[in-house]
Amino acid sequence: MTSRITNRSIATQSVANLQAGLAKRAAAQDQMSSGKLISKPSDDPVGTNNALQYRADIKTNEQFVRSADNGASWLAVQDQTLQDVSSRVAQLRSLAVQAANTGSMDPSSRDAITKQVKVIKDQLVGLSNTAYLGRPVFGGVTAGTAAFTQDATTGKVTYAGDDSAEVTRRVAPGTDVAVSSSGAQVFGADGSNLFDTVDSFLGALGSGSASALNASVGAFDTAGRQVTAGLATVGARANQVDGYSTLADERLDNLKSSLSTVEDIDYAESSINYNLQNVAYQASLAVTAKVIQPTLVDFLR
Amino acid sequence: MSTFSGINLASRALSAATKAVDVTGQNIANANTDGYSRQRVEQTEMDTVSDGLFAGRTRVGQGVEVTSISRATDAFVDARQRGDHSTAGYADQTAGVYADVDHLLNEPADDGLTEQLNSFWGAWKDLANDSSDAAAKAEVFHTGQTVASTVNTLNTRLSTQWSNLHDSAVTLTDQVNTTTAKIAQLNLSIAKASNTGQNANELLDQRDGFVLKLADLTGATTTARPDGTVDVSIGGSTVVHGSDSVRLQVSGNPSTLRGVSSSSQVTLSLEGSGTPVRLNTGKLGGVVDGLNDVLPGVAQQFDATAGSIASTVNGVYNPSATPGGNFFGTSDGSTTVSAQNLAVAVTSSTAIAGSTAGTKDGKTAAALGALSESTTGPNSVWRRQVTDIAQKVATSNTTSSVATTTALNSDSARESVSGVNIDEEMVNLVTYQHAYSSAAKVFSAMDDMLGTLINMVR
Numbered sequence: 201m202t203s204r205i206t207n208r209s210i211a212t213q214s215v216a217n218l219q220a221g222l223a224k225r226a227a228a229q230d231q232m233s234s235g236k237l238i239s240k241p242s243d244d245p246v247g248t249n250n251a252l253q254y255r256a257d258i259k260t261n262e263q264f265v266r267s268a269d270n271g272a273s274w275l276a277v278q279d280q281t282l283q284d285v286s287s288r289v290a291q292l293r294s295l296a297v298q299a300a301n302t303g304s305m306d307p308s309s310r311d312a313i314t315k316q317v318k319v320i321k322d323q324l325v326g327l328s329n330t331a332y333l334g335r336p337v338f339g340g341v342t343a344g345t346a347a348f349t350q351d352a353t354t355g356k357v358t359y360a361g362d363d364s365a366e367v368t369r370r371v372a373p374g375t376d377v378a379v380s381s382s383g384a385q386v387f388g389a390d391g392s393n394l395f396d397t398v399d400s401f402l403g404a405l406g407s408g409s410a411s412a413l414n415a416s417v418g419a420f421d422t423a424g425r426q427v428t429a430g431l432a433t434v435g436a437r438a439n440q441v442d443g444y445s446t447l448a449d450e451r452l453d454n455l456k457s458s459l460s461t462v463e464d465i466d467y468a469e470s471s472i473n474y475n476l477q478n479v480a481y482q483a484s485l486a487v488t489a490k491v492i493q494p495t496l497v498d499f500l501r
Numbered sequence: 502m503s504t505f506s507g508i509n510l511a512s513r514a515l516s517a518a519t520k521a522v523d524v525t526g527q528n529i530a531n532a533n534t535d536g537y538s539r540q541r542v543e544q545t546e547m548d549t550v551s552d553g554l555f556a557g558r559t560r561v562g563q564g565v566e567v568t569s570i571s572r573a574t575d576a577f578v579d580a581r582q583r584g585d586h587s588t589a590g591y592a593d594q595t596a597g598v599y600a601d602v603d604h605l606l607n608e609p610a611d612d613g614l615t616e617q618l619n620s621f622w623g624a625w626k627d628l629a630n631d632s633s634d635a636a637a638k639a640e641v642f643h644t645g646q647t648v649a650s651t652v653n654t655l656n657t658r659l660s661t662q663w664s665n666l667h668d669s670a671v672t673l674t675d676q677v678n679t680t681t682a683k684i685a686q687l688n689l690s691i692a693k694a695s696n697t698g699q700n701a702n703e704l705l706d707q708r709d710g711f712v713l714k715l716a717d718l719t720g721a722t723t724t725a726r727p728d729g730t731v732d733v734s735i736g737g738s739t740v741v742h743g744s745d746s747v748r749l750q751v752s753g754n755p756s757t758l759r760g761v762s763s764s765s766q767v768t769l770s771l772e773g774s775g776t777p778v779r780l781n782t783g784k785l786g787g788v789v790d791g792l793n794d795v796l797p798g799v800a801q802q803f804d805a806t807a808g809s810i811a812s813t814v815n816g817v818y819n820p821s822a823t824p825g826g827n828f829f830g831t832s833d834g835s836t837t838v839s840a841q842n843l844a845v846a847v848t849s850s851t852a853i854a855g856s857t858a859g860t861k862d863g864k865t866a867a868a869l870g871a872l873s874e875s876t877t878g879p880n881s882v883w884r885r886q887v888t889d890i891a892q893k894v895a896t897s898n899t900t901s902s903v904a905t906t907t908a909l910n911s912d913s914a915r916e917s918v919s920g921v922n923i924d925e926e927m928v929n930l931v932t933y934q935h936a937y938s939s940a941a942k943v944f945s946a947m948d949d950m951l952g953t954l955i956n957m958v959r
Contacts, residue, residue: 206917241606252883256619496927
């Protein structure tokens with residue numbers, strides 16, 4: 201039996217088709233006005249999964265850049281400080297050489313040198329407690345405010361920092377870079393640190409002993425080498441942090457563009473699609489108008 | 502054959518043609534009425550009673566008789582239409598429930614849960630860089646609270662959706678009851694009409710319309726009875742028996758989303774007897790399944806996310822599980838973390854400890870910040886839930902559109918059998934009009950002939 205068509209079934213079918221065309225056009229319009237390919241997860245479940253992953257990665261990489269910058273500042277402060285320390289140590293060494301030249305030294309010149317050395321020692325103590333954002337840069341992970349403390353009566357300086365862990369900054373997935381220099385390493389261990397060397401020098405100046413003064417020269421040499429080694433480490437770490445920061449920046453650019461590919465529309469493609477849907481809808485409107493109008497009544501007299 | 506029987510013949514022809522034109526008029530008037538089945542006159546020729554005493558040859562028939570006005574329907578097509586409509590109702594309702602869930606997920610978005618979690622991990626990383634900074638601690642506290650409240654909001658929205666759906670279950674049940682009452686009433690009228698031999702076509706159309714509505718709501722099946730009435734059953738229980746109807750009610754304990762469990766479900770039952778009615782099709786079936794399965798399933802997924810957030814963070818922040826040392830806890834004092842009660846357990850931002858005690862190593866904070874890179878952390882748990890729900894939504898949309906198309910097809914099939922075609926009616930109109938004018942001509946011819954006969958004798 202061939203299918204019998206009635207006016208109502210034509211009307212119902214036309215309405216259904218017009219509705220479908222209108223819905224497609226509305227979806228294209230919605231995409232264009234919001235600029236988003238994915239307005240709700242069901243639009244593209246796989247794309248949503250990727251978008252969420254990218255978003256997390258972007259935030260992570262932004263954080264890597266911030267941490268790297270923070271680490272770079274730490275290292276810059278240490279670099280500057282250690283250079284100042286190094287020049288002071290060189291000064292002390294030349295004073296020691298001067299003082300060891302006992303032939304031309306008399307108590308009053310030794311007094312003058314002593315005064316100078318005391319001033320330099322105070323400066324060194326201050327430098328060793330240099331702080332960045334409220335934390336002593338040579339104090340490791342200490343919760344206190346100083347890396348070295350000076351006993352008020354004896355003048356002996358001891359390490360007050362905490363070396364149980366290094367200060368690190370996370371600059372890449374699973375990668376932590378150390379940005380602290382332990383005061384104990386750079387200035388020497390307690391009992392034979394730079395300040396103890398200065399104290400022995402002061403003692404040698406007081407006694408005038410030539411052998412002690414000569415020993416001081418050697419000691420200052422060693423101390424100077426330790427500081428230089430510390431500077432080298434700081435320099436190497438600064439380069440490392442810089443490298444990671446650049447890497448994180450590049451990764452960030454890539455991730456942002458990947459996210460955009462998944463989430464955002466391509467305007468050219470979307471506007472072509474919209475026009476297509478629009479044309480299709482107009483065509484179906486025109487055809488519907490032609491189809492639903494004529495009946496036999498028009499032709500009967 | 503008598504002298505005047507010709508007049509009788511003509512008058513019968515006239516009345517048959519008049520009735521046919523009336524039926525055509527009825528069809529045209531109801532061309533756009535929902536559920537109308539076109540009617541046709543069934544005409545038979547009247548023959549002569551020629552046995553016995555008055556038997557003879559070459560007797561002419563007595564004219565035409567309209568035996569009935571029939572309705573063009575096909576019971577199989579109607580049954581198929583009901584089945585397809587109930588499937589479409591179920592699929593449509595389920596897709597609607599899922600679409601609402603889709604929207605309340607709020608992903609991917611700049612203020613969705615993923616971005617809140619990302620900000621939370623970022624705040625911990627900032628704290629790791631300087632673990633005594635009060636501003637950094639305040640940021641951790643604030644972002645933690647935002648994460649907890651975002652999860653709470655998801656739960657609240659879902660609960661509201663559940664409550665709205667429950668209300669619509671009650672409303673639909675009312676509609677079902679109104680419809681079954683109407684069907685029963687029409688059954689009574691139809692029985693009366695068929696007992697007195699009257700034409701009940703309009704009543705039958707109305708009743709079939711209500712049965713279709715009921716099928717859309719609940720997937721009803723019908724059994725025809727000899728007197729023209731139907732029995733209707735829903736989910737295996739009879740709700741219309743002749744002119745009696747039974748009402749349906751929503752029963753079951755749960756009044757909130759959290760009250761639903763495997764032992765506490767929303768059910769339908771018959772009023773009075775309390776017999777449970779299990780629907781697996783129709784709008785009402787879709788609503789009940791949404792209340793018992795779909796929404797509680799989503800709630801469980803939200804709970805899993807909340808649990809992951811709390812246990813992962815607490816595992817790093819308070820690894821020795823010291824009482825009172827957790828970062829995330831519950832707002833209502835219970836031991837199980839859910840999307841409803843997730844809250845920050847730390848009392849204030851100053852109490853947040855990002856390092857091992859006595860140092861500023863920022864270890865705890867760094868470990869928590871590193872959770873953003875974890876492939877098993879809360880980010881990935883939430884991502885999986887979102888993707889899972891998204892796929893279910895997409896599937897339900899496809900199912901719904903297929904079911905709707907099928908329902909449209911069976912609507913067309915029924916329309917093809919029972920619908921009114923204006924062109925056809927116009928042709929019929931002209932045909933019967935001609936029949937009428939011809940019969941009138943026959944009548945006037947006979948009238949003339951009789952006149953001649955009567956005037957013959959003067």
